[in-house]
Amino acid sequence: MVGQVAGKRDTGSGRPDARLALGQCRIYLALCGVLLGTSSSCHFGALTPSHHIAVRYCLWSSLVVTAMSEIQFSVPGQFILAYPHQEAVTMLAQSQNSFTRDLYAQLSRGKTGNLFFSPFSVMASLSMVFGGAGGRTQQEMKSVLHLTQDTEDLYNAFHDLLTDIKKESSDYELRFSNMAIISAQLPILKEFADTLREKFLSSAKAVDFEADDAVREEINTLVEQETNSHIKDLIAPGLLTSSARMVLVNAVFFKGLWEHQFDLTATKEEDFWISEKERISVPMMHIRDKEFRMAYRSDLGATLLAMDYKGSKLSMLFVLPDEREGLPAVEAKLSQMDLLSNLNLGLHAAKIEVAIPRFRLEEKLDLADHLIEMRMRNLFDESLCDLSGISGGKDLFVSHIIHKALIEVSEEGTEAAAATGVVIMMRSLPMTFIADHPFLFYIRDEQSGLLLFAGRLTDPESHRPKDEL
Known part of the structure; x- marks a missing residue:
């Protein structure tokens, strides 16, 4: 049986897939169509009351399934309403991801330092x-x-x-x-x-x-x-x-709490390498033994980490280069990629240790x-x-x-105002994501695929509140 209709967003660990949901609905609709076709070949006057009930049920099912073609499934037993114009939203997400890629490349061209x-x-x-x-x-x-x-x-x-x-x-x-x-x-x-x-x-x-x-x-x-x-x-x-x-x-402006928050007592001053030889001391946040989605991408020369926000379909995706001065090379590779498909590629849930700097x-x-x-x-x-x-x-x-x-990223969460030839590997446990050198990041809508924010952090100290210095 289909679960209860939910009037709010999916907050479970599973991320909805609109294409899968619509595909399932089409199968259900096709089955009802077959039943309707079989029943309609009979003479209705010769049908028994039970036959009439069956036909009415199938007609009703067809209407329900047609309505369900605009429903997005999440976890088993639950589903949430998708966008009324799902195909148009998907097309916009593709356009917007491509525009994000190009605009990021333009803004970063000839500019050093942070960007948001x-x-x-x-x-x-x-x-x-x-x-x-x-x-x-x-x-x-x-x-x-x-x-x-x-x-x-x-x-x-x-x-x-x-x-x-x-x-x-x-x-x-x-x-x-x-x-x-x-x-x-x-x-x-x-x-x-x-x-x-x-x-x-x-x-x-x-x-x-x-x-x-x-x-x-x-x-x-x-x-x-x-x-x-x-x-x-x-x-x-x-x-x-x-x-x-x-x-x-x-x-x-966006303000969200992490689904898994960092421990305030674990934050401590640590090194952040702004170049191969130059480092600064920054407040580094730590969290252990929590499940996040991560992937190592050899084609990018970087590790991807997705951290979800509580009660929403938004997440923050970090792209951490392998090398301390590897950011320009990663940016160059991303400028030639389809972000909508590539940013999700290979992400896999695992318990890992995460360390990222607090920054604004x-x-x-x-x-x-x-x-x-x-x-x-x-x-x-x-x-x-x-x-x-x-x-x-x-x-x-x-x-x-x-x-x-x-944007302000802290232990509690974030405030933000304003496949061909791909080799995907998972590193051996224990797994860590230590963001102690320049990286890229995105805040994205997992349901639509839109990128709400994009940026890079090369120097966490540049906008550090004065009372922390």
Whole structure:
């Protein structure tokens, strides 16, 4: 018998697989179809009452199984509702993982040190504008964002995901803020405004950019409220001028507790190697004899570790290079891979010892120049930009895309604001994951496959709170 319908997320150790669930449902539906076909060949007038019951039951079963095609199974005896537009969400996850890979490569190119951003928030903001783009502007955006779906599927996928993110939980907090700030001198088409409100749960706001300070303070206040006071002063003085026409603002905040928390008493100052010969002393957190998902990837020259958050479908994935100075080589290999499939490859549950540094990162970026380098050019060109689906004319362009993100990883959990030829091996027990040199990390949604945050840690001391120094 099918278990009870659950109205909340799967919090078990097993991770749901939408494709398996849908496949099972199709089998059930096919079986019911066979039974219906057999019964329908009879003359209903000649059927006994028991036959009528059988036919009614099969008809009812067909309806139930059809509804179950939108249900995602988790652990035996339980299942949870999947996304209403599951295929569209899967396509978006593929696009977003590819965009994350490319954007990470762009941001890290020529930049040393720590890095942290939210590719999901950036893509959501750009996707809001994509529907209003036309001509070459739309083609460039589609290419850079790796969009293969039509606009309606894109909108439906974001609606499903953002609705899911908005759900309240006592175990974790995930907040985001996406806004399109447009000059009051330009009209906003009703269709575009409706799309932002209905699909992106967001809004377009008309402002007078000549009132620089007032507009800046209003935007900063809204962002601060949406991120529970963790993101402050997003728009710096002087950034907004009378020549501004449109500014995309996005901020995101996540706070979650580890499913298996580190022991506070086990944290101690230890060495973290920022290069082969240079080391610093940092607070290193330890946990033993707990089960995590891990894999050694010889194709990357790195070990992967997934740590789950309590009460959610989110996890943090660490990518630790074999060598102390192996981060650039691992980054180069990841830049050529399909992240959606490769980041899960070979992960296997095992009891291991884990040691990672306590750290805090904060990043503020204007992404316009980076996106131009990625060949999304017309969007930022006043003479070439076509956003006629937003204003009805071609007099609108994007001047800035401001992004700010924050993450703090501690013993209790995390706060974050903003196959061919693969050899997979498991190391012999006892197994350890000692992150005592630079590594990459992602915070991802295990259900959808989306990457909410991405970054690298090369120096845990750079943003260490002053009271700890």
